[in-house]
Amino acid sequence: MATTATAKWYPVYTHAKAEKKACEALQSKGVEVYLPLQKQLKQWSDRKKWTEEPLIKSYLFVRIPPHEQANVLMTKGIARFIYFSGKVAAMPDRQLEDLKLLMASAYELEITERHLQPGEKICIKAGPLKGITGEIIQYRSQKQLALRLDGIGCSIIVNVAASLIARY
Structure with missing residues (x-):
């Protein structure tokens, strides 16, 4: 989808507990996405279970050219891009x-x-x-x-x- 010359990494804020579903939806659109997950031992009243939880809650990262931002925003589970100084924040590779x-x-x-x-x-x-x-x-x-x-x-x-x- 993105050419490596114009594509940049952008942090994207998701709806609460929607990181994995938003990641899957973006992948199905052909967007390069990274969702860092870590294993955590969760305790329920009757059992313990290892689960994969997002390292940074409500965040995932997309690598896209700037003109693809609207496509990402129209994905279910995506809330918004992160802005600094009035511009969408891009992250260095x-x-x-x-x-x-x-x-x-x-x-x-x-x-x-x-x-x-x-x-x-x-x-x-x-x-x-x-x-x-x-x-x-x-x-x-x-x-x-x-x-x-x-x-x-x-x-x-x-x-x-x-x-x-x-x-x-």
């Missing part, structure tokens, strides 16, 4: 590649909607997350990497051994 790399790693991820205080810029120098840059913060009294996703206003927090971090 590198941020989505970093997010995919984090999702494929064995690290336990935590999403926070708090806007983290900027700290020292770092780069992971070894391991499965090698090459990912971010900011070091103090959180729950452990050193952790905070990968800021500017396009959607949240941060991803990952436990990383201090020996794997280099100053950037």
